[in-house]
Amino acid sequence: MxxxxxxxxxxxxxxxxxxxxxxxxxxxxxxxxxxxxxxxxxxxxxxxxxxxxxxxxxxxxxxxxxxxxxxxSGAFEFTVASTEPSAAPFSGSRYPTLSPQPTQTPSSNPTVSTELPTKEPTSSPTIYPYSENPQPLDFPPTYFDYNRGASARRGPNNWHKVSFQGDQNPWYEFSPNGWGPYKGLLAGYNVGRNYCGTDGQQSPINVYDTGRRCGPDHQIRPRPGDFKIEERGNITKMILPNKLRLQYARRPCVGCAEPDPPHADFPDGWGGGSDLLHIDIKVPSEHTLEGKRFPGEYQMFHLHPYRNRSPAISVFFDYDDDTPTNLHFQMLLDHFWMIFNKDLTMCRNKNVDNDPGRNLRGDRNTDEEEQEDLHQAMADKRNLKKQVENGLTWLLSKFQGINKSIEGVQKDAYEVSTANRVLQGPKQVGISSSTPGSWDPYQWGSIINTFHFYGYKGSTTEPPCGDFVHWFIQDTPFYISKLQFQEIQYLIFNYQNEDCNMTSVHFDDSVARPIQDLYYRKVFRCTRDDFVSDVEFEARQAAKMAAEAAAAAAAATEAPVAAAAAPVAAATAAPVAAAAAAAAVPAEAPVAAATSP
CATH class of the missing domain: 1.20.5 (Single alpha-helices involved in coiled-coils or other helix-helix interfaces)
Incomplete structure (x- = not known):
């Protein structure tokens, strides 16, 4: 066994x-x-x-x-890429090809072709390079965005649901319960009320001449004021969820002459100056001009001390592929880049280690330390390669068709310090003629290019949509470069605050409120036929005065000559008359003698 x-x-x-x-x-x-x-x-x-x-x-x-x-079995797969266009499909192979794996989401429905071919090529689809930030699940009552989709809970169609309590309202400062020297200047309006759902006085609108007579009899007369662009206490630069804002400090009192913010004298009975409260920069434009929407809009909100209204100047800005850099406007963008990079740096510092609440630089509150942070932020511009790779490189390749290196994009988009820009003669315009550090928000040729405008009564263009605004819409835009326009988009849509939160509320690359109905309102337009510029008016007046002075001088010159000639004429005429009389007497004597008795 x-x-x-x-x-x-x-x-x-x-x-x-x-x-x-x-x-x-x-x-x-x-x-x-x-x-x-x-x-x-x-x-x-x-x-x-x-x-x-x-x-x-x-x-x-x-x-x-x-x-x-x-x-x-699908255990492995290989693909062969081709860089050349296909010539023709092959007749087939002896082995069946593997079908692709099913997608996680259903495929979109096929498009329906037109019955007949169109005469012109179809337009390219719109590409929005900046994705929307998700709507917060638990948002505060003051939250609003520009989402016009079906799921929008705080988009423009629901702005009437936005509510503000007390000083949460951006115009509460000017209410009877407000603060500062401008307290009560809007006492005639309930600034705490939300007017977004009301009809009749809302903005923006499609601006066109409705036939109303132009009331103003002179141009808007702006004054740049005393504040410097770098002054922290007088000018505050902010990147807000829907705009770039430049906010000005108030006067010490309503009647105080100095120091004064920028201000303007508006025509048609406003009387005196209206101080500039803030400037908002939005893309694209909120107003349209005779149906045309511009790439952006530059809005200057003022406040009159006695009219209980806010006169606002709106200037469109435009660009094309050949538009030169607007150096005066770039000075402003440079300061917004400082804010952008300073907050981005603070966000990175908080996340250097596993403690997101720790700031490695500590709490720094002094002016010197803040200045150091700003200088550091400017230095950080040169080191944001990831930011550039994911943002501007793609953006420029899409919209400019330029295959720039990362270094080239950084030089164009982030080296925005005026000290590092090389002036290239006619390719750069708008150089400020003012003293270093100053920045004129009304600068002629860089911001303001016309003396004439449209006008109508409307509202603010975001909640609470207060209807106390008198709009003066300039009929001529100012121009910036294409890169400057892309910088504005990037600053607003990609801003990340110091807590590392993306704040933009844009939708389809837009922070513009939809056009509102005009209803019964009338829009006037003032042209050269209504008034000329102050410079031309003063030139005309000077010419008129010069002509009157010349006429007076001529009259004054002729009077002494006539007075001097009178005695000479009299002395000459007397002997002649006497001789004529003597000659006439002998002829008349015989006649008289013959006729006498």
């Missing part, structure tokens, strides 16, 4: 050994065939650049059934 058991055991071992050798040989054969196939693919991949070579790949597929089953 032992011999039999031993014999069987030996036979079993021999059988298993033989079976193992067979399996190993089979595996080795498969691996060998697979290696040859992969090497074949690698060799062919360098040559496969058309449909004929792709057919060749299929011709080299292994014929071993096990290998075919292994390939078709």
């Amino acid at each position: 032992r011999q039999l058991r031993t014999s069987r055991t030996s036979a079993g071992r021999s059988s298993r050994r033989g079976s193992g050798m067979t399996s190993f040989a089979a595996i080795l054969s498969v691996v060998s065939t697979l290696s040859v196939s992969i090497l074949t693919m690698m060799v062919i991949q360098g040559e496969a650049r058309n449909w004929e070579n792709l057919e060749l790949i299929h011709e080299t597929m292994p014929s071993d059934p096990e290998m075919i089953a292994f390939i078709e």
